[in-house]
Amino acid sequence: MPKKYDTPLLNELEKGPWPSFVTEIKKAAAWNKMAADELGQLEKSYRTRLVYWKHGGIVGVRGYGGGIIGRYSELPDEFPEVAHFHTVRINQPTGWFYSTDALRMTCDIWDKYGSGLTNMHGSTGDMVLLGTRTESLEPIFAEFSSRGWDLGGSGSAMRTPSACIGQARCEWANIDSLDICNEMTQEFQDEMHRPAFPYKFKIKVSGCACDCVAAIARADCSIIGTWKGDIKIDQDAVKWYAKNGTDIQNWIVDMCPTKCMSYDGKELKIDNKNCNRCMHCISKMTKALKAGDEKGATICIGSKAPIVVGSLLSWVIVPFIKVEPPYDNLRALIRKMIEWWDEYAKPRERIGELIESKGMRSFLEYIGVPPVPQQIKEPRKDPFWFFHGDDIENIKKLEAEEKKTGKYKF
Amino acid sequence: MPKKYDTPLLNELEKGPWPSFVTEIKKAAAWNKMAADELGQLEKSYRTRLVYWKHGGIVGVRGYGGGIIGRYSELPDEFPEVAHFHTVRINQPTGWFYSTDALRMTCDIWDKYGSGLTNMHGSTGDMVLLGTRTESLEPIFAEFSSRGWDLGGSGSAMRTPSACIGQARCEWANIDSLDICNEMTQEFQDEMHRPAFPYKFKIKVSGCACDCVAAIARADCSIIGTWKGDIKIDQDAVKWYAKNGTDIQNWIVDMCPTKCMSYDGKELKIDNKNCNRCMHCISKMTKALKAGDEKGATICIGSKAPIVVGSLLSWVIVPFIKVEPPYDNLRALIRKMIEWWDEYAKPRERIGELIESKGMRSFLEYIGVPPVPQQIKEPRKDPFWFFHGDDIENIKKLEAEEKKTGKYKF
Amino acid sequence: MALPERRTDIGPPSYKQFLPPVIKKNYGSWKYHEILSGGVMVHVAESGDKVYTVRVASPRLLATETIREICGIADKFCDGFVRFTSRNNVEFMTPDESKIEPLKKELKDKGYTIGGIGHRVSNIVHTQGWVHCHGAATDASGIVKAIMDELYEYFTTKELPNKVRIALACCVNMCGAVHCSDIAIVAVHTKVPQPNDDLLKNLCEIPTTIGSCPTFAISPNPAKKSVKINAEKCMYCGNCFTVCPALPIKDPDADGIAIVVGGKVGSLRSSPKFSKLVIPFMSNEPPRWPKIVAAVKLILETYAKDAKKYERVGEWIERIGWEKFFELTGITFTYQHIDDFTFMRDTMRTASTFKYTS
């Protein structure tokens, strides 16, 4: 029988209308010893305002270097059932769709070997199974993998990619975010399971600039769907919106960041060559506006959390690339990027940080992408820049050419 | 007789409608040997595309450590008359107003001892007398100072302050930029003439946000006039502008950065509490709009050229301060700022750079200015900040207080 | 009992096998959607097919028992499929309009909270906290629960100018998109780590420990075969503690909570933005952290009142100016708000054009 703890503080968090994690822990604690001790230790943390978990130790499954976060209690005598309390990261099916059979299957395994507690899902996207003992790791892995499931990433490795719901249920998806995510997950299985990178590497895929998976803020490689070509306007639908309470001038036209829209009370016009495809107008008038026809993605690189040089948002590297099955161009591009990073990074240096320290040129040259103004918000300001190789020589040649033709090429 | 040089290249720069500096040099070269050799050496530079001046040596006048820029030719044999070619920085009368008598007097002295060439004026503001010999420095100084003129700054010292024309001829001057500049120049005579600072320190004063002396970009201490209170609108004059071709909606209202103006075709309205006093509307409709009544200045600190950590614009330190004769508050404030800088800076570290390396708090605490959101564009982003002294203790006290009153104070 | 045979590097099962039939059929051919209420929307396909989505709140930390219950509901109404969102809510989908009301009724009866769709507060993205992570300077789930109880109606019914994304991280590692959230709660340490010299000499590599400090606050202490920390330079990041457990940084009174606001990740209207500091420290007050809750509510409601339609929190603040934000919320501006780290220069005001505040 699981131990029963008095939890006056945690009980306070069963009050109120929002679903309670305490109730969840109690549900499991009713039959599961680990969950019960988790509850006990947590109540103690609430009382003392201190955490009682130790630094993670290195635990895992045979042949894999990641997928498990080792965790031990600092108070194994007081809470013996959570002396080990490792989490198992199960790579979610892309897009977090499940059949109920599959979900029940995971619950069965977890009830058998673990705490009966989960996170649906972890911030990276994994199904996080919360708390088990070292000796259960192999069985858990065998049970899952034999049924077609695998571990997600941890450590200095490729991390579990994730994607917005995309074409599965969204009219704005310019790319098949689910398929891309799934294919990249499969592509990098080795890199995910055997940490050999300088640090973590995350991939996230959003079908449009709404970025419902927050790719631009928390993925070393952020893939964002976009388009070329004119936004298609259904003027009848525009009229419908106007009639049904949409203040087109104030809510749409005036909020367009590039001021490329106009509306005369009847017709909505877009100066498409100045549109930056921000999605505002489309998202607010989905029945009336549709993205242009040529679909593709913008590849951005480098975002991460603040530790320790400061947080980064991803930077545009490839403004527009077609991404269609079998995605060979994308596979090759990501591999090149990682290759460069792997070659130059110090341990615990993310790819964005390396670009910062080594310079964008080295990176672009290596991956074979030319410099274009779309990569930057603005050019550098101070007059300190490098000329490499035959840069100056090339300028001199150009100038000689100009002398002949009498026409300058700036 | 001055030597005559063949100057085929420089002659090209006598062509064209813009006044020619070559013509100026030739005017002096016609009678002045130094000017002639300057011309000769310059032609050589044009031919070889190389400069022929040596590193400055240390030269000056007795008791002063600055005001002269030492300069020697690398080619004294070829151009003996510019073997020495030091510049003398004469502190301009504030605002660059001159009586013709005074100007002629300076010309007389310069013709006697120097090259007959000047810069009216140097970028810092000085009257720059271009080229003389070491042994002439004392006589030049005696001639000038006996007539009430003095040297400007150079080296690691207070530099010659400068100011926009301000109340002398401008309807927008919120402060008496000329008087402030003149008084500060007098205040810091010792610091100007005896370099004892870690590096240069520049003061510039503009009467309003137009900043006609570019104070915000190139003065360690930038003093910018501004106001409190409502902008005064003369609606008749507004009508006059509308009638005379001003597109008030597009050119004024829509360009107001805070969108605090509105115009219904008849009346112009300003929501003054949201106005940031940018001067756009006032400058474009000077007959119709006048600044509010309470005049003062914003004190900004730190701007400088790019060498080597990158250029800086000055940062707002004191959002609003009254500046009226005898300006004791301003004198004290600037002295405090310099004191702090002098205490902590490494050699060749400008005050802005020191604030960056040592932190704004140290600076603000020293000068006794509280932190206010007006000093920043936005708060810091990453969660790394320092708590000093009893910061946390004070928060705990506040929280204890809150417990008693039942009201939070964030 | 023999274990089944393990396989490696197979990756997750294909998402394709988990797509509900109506989704599979209309994959990539959706035409538009309509939000029907705080927790219900319908997507209409080019084919004319429709899929209704009912979204319910989740504490994210779920017992298997609850997952089984969710499966039961999905079997009953949704052809045996269910989905989780990128913010941990649960989505029940069906092409059959007639099932919506019964589904909602069942959900309500079983105590589920329907909402989170449209311009509302959605679920709070958060981290492990005292539940699982060794570095946690606060609990995560507890604060989330306390806040969402208070903001409940902003999830279920009340509309806001735009979506408001709240996130919480239990230490400055900031797992999640905390650094780009409309409102984010981040736990911080504020005590300089105190070297436990005896432990340290056995447990930790001195050069690595010294090297881990981003501000160069750590220096060797050869006498004790340990290290010294220059308190002036330490900004409590805990990096040294990650590398060396003999440098404990946690402390019940010194650990606390900061609030950063104004971030976003989408590119609509304005580019993605980082969240910026608004409250540097509040004490940890389990079990319900009333001051944190009040602070979040204050910011949210000030935004709700003052922002224009479709403005996100950060867009609203940038329009009115940070000085007005501090005035409107009444939050105190302190030395901590002024950046004194590497990129300070970009945060300073370089113009006399600010707004006055009282």
Place this chain on the structure above:
Amino acid sequence: MALPERRTDIGPPSYKQFLPPVIKKNYGSWKYHEILSGGVMVHVAESGDKVYTVRVASPRLLATETIREICGIADKFCDGFVRFTSRNNVEFMTPDESKIEPLKKELKDKGYTIGGIGHRVSNIVHTQGWVHCHGAATDASGIVKAIMDELYEYFTTKELPNKVRIALACCVNMCGAVHCSDIAIVAVHTKVPQPNDDLLKNLCEIPTTIGSCPTFAISPNPAKKSVKINAEKCMYCGNCFTVCPALPIKDPDADGIAIVVGGKVGSLRSSPKFSKLVIPFMSNEPPRWPKIVAAVKLILETYAKDAKKYERVGEWIERIGWEKFFELTGITFTYQHIDDFTFMRDTMRTASTFKYTS
């Protein structure tokens, strides 16, 4: 001849004694002004007094002979007073409207150029160049002359959307407000300094020399009692040369000109801005630097054509986007444009929302 007795620390003569009577009388009481033409304006005082200002161009480098000539004109028309502006132009002022035409005539007859008032190109703020400074990577006055010859009408008559401030610096020390100009020309070295080992050991302090390099490119060369420079790391700032003359950096072919644009210092509409790189290198081509002149003209005229009324160059570019600036001007975008120095991160695009260009 005995020298007069020197005095020290007396500062400049008071400006008050140099103010024309009408200025002195109406000091601080001006009501409004009107721009009457490219080089003439009138300020009207509360008292009803007026002062007319005629502004003329100056090469800044003036012979005393010219100053005397200016004095003569000022005596004749301006009660013996004259003024220089913050951009080195000369201002003739008089309260007497009837003197304006004769004054203008005399100025024209004597070859002066009237202009620079209002929304025009004013004088180019510049530096010493080969005329006087040891560090100059180009001449200053020569390029200024060549450019202003070409832009002459933009000074005298033609109107632009707003003022256009051009500046020039002859090295990266950037004396002047070059870093915040609408269009700025800055001379750069591009050759790594070559240590003259023999000279160096006598002339220079090795630690100081090493310490002078902001990119840590310099290391000791003990064998030669000199230093080595890592070419990969050198960005040609010349700081080491300032400290140690045995590290010559100048070179006729490697020295050249860059153009940076979009800066401003006033706070009207938008905050002061730094100028940004648009052309990283063009060769020095004295005496008239035709390519530099063409580049400046191209940028100016693209702005003149495309900007909205009252937009400054930087405001125009920010509205259309830098990618469009490069498209409209046809200037090539290179690796040099992408920042690879300390503050790189703030210049990168962090959103998929850019404009396509051809």
